[in-house]
Amino acid sequence: MSTSEAGYDLTPLSKAEIDKRAAGLSEDERRILLDHGTEQPFCGTLLDNKQSGAYHCRLCELPLFSSEHKFDSGTGWPSFFSPYDPDHIRYLEDISMGMARTEIRCPRCDSHLGHVFPDGPPPTGQRYCLNSIAMVFEAKEA
Numbered sequence: 001m002s003t004s005e006a007g008y009d010l011t012p013l014s015k016a017e018i019d020k021r022a023a024g025l026s027e028d029e030r031r032i033l034l035d036h037g038t039e040q041p042f043c044g045t046l047l048d049n050k051q052s053g054a055y056h057c058r059l060c061e062l063p064l065f066s067s068e069h070k071f072d073s074g075t076g077w078p079s080f081f082s083p084y085d086p087d088h089i090r091y092l093e094d095i096s097m098g099m100a101r102t103e104i105r106c107p108r109c110d111s112h113l114g115h116v117f118p119d120g121p122p123p124t125g126q127r128y129c130l131n132s133i134a135m136v137f138e139a140k141e142a
Contacts, residue, residue, distance in 0.1 A: 004087040004088060006084065006085040010107050012107070012109075018110070021059050034111070035112075036103070036112040039077075041075065046137055047077065049067075052068075052139065053138050053139040054084060055078070055084075055130070055138075056135060056137075057109060060106060062107075063138075064089065064113065065080040065084050065128065067140070069083075071121055073129070075127075077129045078129075079130070080130070081121050081122075081125075082123075087107065089105075089116075090105045090106065090107040091103070102115060104116050104128060113130055113131065113134045114134065115129050
């Protein structure tokens, strides 16, 4: 078993477990999470969320980002300058769409989350640009 510094099990899910969890996904959720699609800008349900809490992978529920690291990038997608835990994001080179980008995926279920760009704010200079549909928000208890 592989465990993150934050204490979460990062053992990759089996294909059977991924298929079981994906059975309840909508057509749009499948297109983005499993087929590496992108939602339209300014339409995601989590773009304007200002609540305190954590953003989890829609498919396997691994915490991906904290509201403490969210910022308004003006791009139309929820943006963060740092992940919940560095091990909770997997990075892949993406040369689709005629450009070189870094795709980000969930390390546990391999769901497509979005991309990361080197034009974010301090302290990291990174902009993790996420599809709202790839995440579920869990509010922090008061």
